[in-house]
Amino acid sequence: MLFALTHRLPWHRFVIVTLLLCLTACTPRIFSLLERNLHDMETHGVIAGVLIRPNDKAPVYLTLMDSDGVCVDTLRFGSDHYALFAPVEHAYCLMAFQDLNNNGLFDQTEPAVSTCDATPLALSRNQRNLRIDLTLSTDQQIPPQMAKVCPVKEATPSKLRLIVGDIADFDRPEFGPEFAHKGMWAPVDFLREAGIGIYFLEPYDPRKIPVLFINGAVGSPLDWRHFYQRMDTSRYQAWFYFYPSGLPLKRLTETLAGMTRNLHDRYSFNHMAVVAHSMGGLIGRGILLDPAIAQQDFVDVFVSFSAPWEGLDSAKIGIKYAPAAVPSWYDIATDSPYQQAIFKHKLPGNISYYLLFGYKDTAIPIKSLLFDPAQREAKRIFGYDEGHVSILASPQVIDDFFSILDEAW
Missing domain, CATH: 3.40.50.1820 (Alpha/Beta hydrolase fold, catalytic domain)
Known part of the structure; x- marks a missing residue:
């Protein structure tokens, strides 16, 4: 020694x-x-990333959808990072919008993004962590119903701070x-x-x-x-x-x-x-x-x-x-x-x-x-x-x- x-x-x-x-x-x-x-820990994984948003003040509402288009959860984030805790052996997509007028609803003029037209985000026991950075912009048109399918909750089992x-x-x-x-x-x-x-x-x-x-x-x-x-x-x-x-x-x-x-x-x-x-x-x-x-x-x-x-x-x-x-x-x-x-x-x-x-x-x-x-x-x-x-x-x-x-x- x-x-x-x-x-x-x-x-x-x-x-x-x-x-x-x-x-x-x-x-x-x-x-x-x-x-x-x-x-x-054994039955869940994490989807996390950066929220690239044009306005750094307004909150972002993020909806987690399953592969059948059913809402799993909608969460509100006030920073430029997000993390979701979701069951493995499932595939998901994400939809997010920035609530510029702070009314809790998606308006067509607000910045948004969706991964639902891309390859599903699959969590499995061998792939428990996914990083997906999301860039919100007014160029993407998101169907209004996609932003309203879940009741928004401040505290939720899916949200990791x-x-x-x-x-x-x-x-x-x-x-x-x-x-x-x-x-x-x-x-x-x-x-x-x-x-x-x-x-x-x-x-x-x-x-x-x-x-x-x-x-x-x-x-x-x-x-x-x-x-x-x-x-x-x-x-x-x-x-x-x-x-x-x-x-x-x-x-x-x-x-x-x-x-x-x-x-x-x-x-x-x-x-x-x-x-x-x-x-x-x-x-x-x-x-x-x-x-x-x-x-x-x-x-x-x-x-x-x-x-x-x-x-x-x-x-x-x-x-x-x-x-x-x-x-x-x-x-x-x-x-x-x-x-x-x-x-x-x-x-x-x-x-x-x-x-x-x-x-x-x-x-x-x-x-x-x-x-x-x-x-x-x-x-x-x-x-x-x-x-x-x-x-x-x-x-x-x-x-x-x-x-x-x-x-x-």
């Missing part, structure tokens, strides 16, 4: 506690909730512990109720460098509040990945990479830092190797705190013995295919990587915190007399972190 070890962590206690919690307190309600969400640069604050209810736990045990419910994406704390400012924070499992943007309190907001702007931590990490990585690339296309910033805690480190490394990001050169710094680079044996035990397994457990289990994939290639050469960990971390074994391939890529390694959570509140850690950023720019 490359880093000298002076402490042996009692990480086996984490395995025992996790199993006891999952096999006693979590049963049966939590696992019943998880099993329902797993069933929804995508957050790309929405402004929030730390008092947002979705950042609380209830949603953090829901993200692990009921990830589909989380997506329907809270959404997924990147939150800002202030409008984008081209003079400031974005710092993208990624929390760990059962975490939230609140985990980074001590960092934000110490942040020089005249130089940096904080962005937060808000996501359900129970989903497969590959899906979470692809979503974050796509949204980050979308924000880069929108704002053309030249510099960025990616900062991640615990399981978030696996997602952070994944996005830096994703083609959407790796082919660019705007990320300069990657900082990880207490990341389980080699995985957790406890996750393997949970998969084996729990009544139902959270999907992300498969990716954080020791030597998982996801972990192998993110270490198949080195980080892009333009990225400076910094590895930070705590000697008192009882959640992750030291051999995983200091996984040799991660150490070899690190520009510097920092060890602290901190635990898995306390490392995010340590004044010394936070000082060192901002020194890293200040040295980079």
